[in-house]
Amino acid sequence: MGAQIRVYRDKIRSTSSMKKIFKAMELIATARVGKARSHAEASTPYAEAITRAVAAVAAQNDIDHVLTQKVDQPQRAAVLVLASDRGLAGAYSTNVIKQSESLLARLKHDEVEVRPYLYGRKVQAFYDFRSREYEQVWTGNTDSPVVETAKDIGRTLVDRFIQPTDEGGVDEIYLVFTEFQSMVTQEPVVKRLLPLAVVESEQNKGVHPLYEFEPSPEEVLDALLPKYIESRIFSAMLEAAASELAARQKAMKSAGDNANDLIQKYTLLRNNARQAEITQELSELIAGADALASS
């Protein structure tokens, strides 16, 4: 067998085994993206209820609380970047990191010191490779986030926020994550968590009743606002997970298609090579027979 044919055969074999992996990863991602979306939807009632309550409290602005105070000239900001643990998801992590980089550049321009907080091994690798410093990193199961991680992150960030600025506390908290719009579009976005900019849906824009607080307004706010932050972080994590899986599904689909194209191309080349070899052997045989007959 000619060397040329062997090369093509090996290429076809390795591409087909890769194709199997792509196909499997695509199927896994497809199966899990539905679950991730239903998780994101299941957490919506909680997020909505908490947002409504925070909106009601924030409307009563006679309460003075560290979490509702505004700083005119922010000096330090914490930025939480949500990326993925694993690759093979196309440009998913790259896009969200790019988005965070432009936020960092903007903050730097405004002379705000940035404290990065990372979520996901891919963004950690990005910082490690560039020997950049970061405050803290969380890794593991970015494709199926758990409440505990969100709580841990929320607590860390709120603690940082409560700390006075001259002791290393931060004035602002930003969140960079990928918003799940549909199976084909996922958009990296920047959201400011603190100081509070309460987002309210159109339908409950009515006048909020004057609430009584039990035991006291301060204690209610102390309990409520960290939960609000946690729920914002958790729903961002769930959306990021759905986006990651959708991005992976898309990337694996096109990888599988490319593998198909390659296999087709190499099969043609292999057939060509085989045919060329047969033709050559035949012409050598005929030439040999001719030479014998004429002698």
Added chain:
Amino acid sequence: MATLDVQVVAADHAVWSGEAKSLTGRTVDGDMGILPGHTPVLAVLAEGELTIEPVEGGAVKAHVKGGFFSVDEDRVTVVADEADIAD
């Protein structure tokens, strides 16, 4: 008679929702009962039992841990970190 529109949600799922005659929850200051027509209130929950008397059927008991509940024009929202309906 007016009824309460109750919604109980935990961090990752909705636990219970429906019409109820009354609701009792444990706040950090002690148990608090809610009947229709209650004044708007926002209270911090302690760990303990939450009892709902639905309009139809027997009482629903749930174990809740952390969170708060809000009452606003007969709409009661219980937002708990963890909540499990006890049988």
